[in-house]
Amino acid sequence: MRFMVLVKASPASEGAKPGPHSEPAGPSDHEALKKAFAEMGRFNFELANAGMLLGMDGLKPSSTGARISFSGKERVVTDGPFTETKELIAGFWMIQANSKEDAIAWMSRVPFEEGQIEIRQVGEASDLPADVSDPKRRAELYALIDRANAERKAS
Amino acid sequence: MRFMILFQATPDSEAGRLPDEAARAAMDEFSLKMIEAGMVLGGGGLLPSSKGARIQFSGGKKVVTDGPFTETKELVGGFAIIQAESKEEAVAWISRAPVADGEIEIRQIFEGSDLPPEVANWERRAKLDALIDQANAQLNAS
Numbered sequence: 001m002r003f004m005v006l007v008k009a010s011p012a013s014e015g016a017k018p019g020p021h022s023e024p025a026g027p028s029d030h031e032a033l034k035k036a037f038a039e040m041g042r043f044n045f046e047l048a049n050a051g052m053l054l055g056m057d058g059l060k061p062s063s064t065g066a067r068i069s070f071s072g073k074e075r076v077v078t079d080g081p082f083t084e085t086k087e088l089i090a091g092f093w094m095i096q097a098n099s100k101e102d103a104i105a106w107m108s109r110v111p112f113e114e115g116q117i118e119i120r121q122v123g124e125a126s127d128l129p130a131d132v133s134d135p136k137r138r139a140e141l142y143a144l145i146d147r148a149n150a151e152r153k154a155s
Numbered sequence: 156m157r158f159m160i161l162f163q164a165t166p167d168s169e170a171g172r173l174p175d176e177a178a179r180a181a182m183d184e185f186s187l188k189m190i191e192a193g194m195v196l197g198g199g200g201l202l203p204s205s206k207g208a209r210i211q212f213s214g215g216k217k218v219v220t221d222g223p224f225t226e227t228k229e230l231v232g233g234f235a236i237i238q239a240e241s242k243e244e245a246v247a248w249i250s251r252a253p254v255a256d257g258e259i260e261i262r263q264i265f266e267g268s269d270l271p272p273e274v275a276n277w278e279r280r281a282k283l284d285a286l287i288d289q290a291n292a293q294l295n296a297s
Binding site for chain 2 (some may be wrong): 002058059060116
């Protein structure tokens with residue numbers, strides 16, 4: 001099973017202070033930052049060495065983002081920053097685990113002093129009814145996505 | 156530049172209800188355009204928050220709370236990872252999504268060049284990326 005683990009934003013992550021995986025109440029000085037990155041690195045390697053880590057990224061503060069509001073044919077674009085920090089995401093891991101409990105057990109070991117993460121199961125093609133998801137079509141689309149990733153890595 | 160596109164959960168997605176066929180077809184058509192333009196690096200739908208959990212960290216203590224979570228609009232219902240030349244380009248593309256209601260958030264993803272190397276060890280990240288690629292390859296092969 002795949003899970004998206006969402007890291008909730010904090011005033012620190014919104015303040016553009018680079019944290020290891022956007023650590024919420026991140027340290028502010030250079031040495032402390034290096035230490036925090038090292039601890040997070042150790043955790044990430046545990047996940048990765050167990051074959052569980054499928055992806056992870058930090059999101060830049062919402063000041064560099066935007067929201068698009070849809071209403072019928074109307075679109076309203078609002079640039080960040082956005083004020084309700086606790087509703088914002090600061091980063092994510094994508095992991096695979098045998099069960100939600102397994103995912104929780106692993107992600108409980110994230111070296112955060114403060115903050116919140118949300119663990120959500122990712123839908124698989126097998127979750128969709130057979131008539132909805134055409135396997136050949138899906139394979140074609142995934143091939144294109146894989147190619148975009150490969151080209152990006154090669155560049 | 157890479158962006159994470161965040162789609163809101165809806166009462167339907169929280170109830171595990173799929174959008175109707177017309178809506179799915181329209182979204183597929185839109186997704187296809189972006190995929191064919193080489194912009195899509197990944198994406199997925201999230202199952203209802205009733206299948207999820209939150210972990211609150213506080214002073215080294217952890218509290219686990221199982222879903223569901225009530226504030227539907229604040230929940231993520233799905234995501235995409237895309238590449239674009241600029242935020243403006245990302246916004247222009249996503250504005251064309253066949254969505255009639257709600258809000259989509261576009262957030263920029265940190266890249267290697269954004270963080271000082273002595274702080275964020277990019278050699279280490281490269282090793283992690285190799286393990287990540289391996290896990291994905293094994294998953295796709297299965």
